Amino acid sequence: MVQKKDKKNPDLSKMSQLLLSGATMLGDSCPDCAVPLFKKENDIFCPNCERKAVFIKDKEEIRKIEQKISLGEATNQLRDVLTGKITLLTNYLASVDTPEEINEIVDIIGNILDILQKIS
Numbered sequence: 135m136v137q138k139k140d141k142k143n144p145d146l147s148k149m150s151q152l153l154l155s156g157a158t159m160l161g162d163s164c165p166d167c168a169v170p171l172f173k174k175e176n177d178i179f180c181p182n183c184e185r186k187a188v189f190i191k192d193k194e195e196i197r198k199i200e201q202k203i204s205l206g207e208a209t210n211q212l213r214d215v216l217t218g219k220i221t222l223l224t225n226y227l228a229s230v231d232t233p234e235e236i237n238e239i240v241d242i243i244g245n246i247l248d249i250l251q252k253i254s
């Protein structure tokens with residue numbers, strides 16, 4: 135555990151050193167000392183507390199939103215494919231004559247309609 139520095143006097147020379155080394159100052163500030171957070175490469179950290187800052191809540195939310203979007207896209211794609219297959223099966227159904235074949239195709243169409251209902 136790093137000892138906390140004086141809250142009112144952030145180490146300015148350290149901050150300018152960080153800027154010179156290619157770090158960028160962020161709009162967010164440290165929840166502990168209110169000094170602006172810095173970002174270097176993929177690390178976000180507080181130069182005053184000398185520790186990394188991780189936006190767990192934000193990251194979690196972003197992850198959830200991303201998941202939702204990709205699931206939505208997958209669902210749309212599935213809907214399109216299944217709708218296409220129903221058209222195909224309907225045409226095929228018109229061309230078959232035996233009760234077994236008719237039964238089989240009707241079953242498959244029924245399954246597809248079930249899935250479509252679930253994802254709509």
Ligand SMILES: [Zn+2]
Pocket residue numbers: 164165166167168169180181182183184
């Ligand atoms: Zn801090």
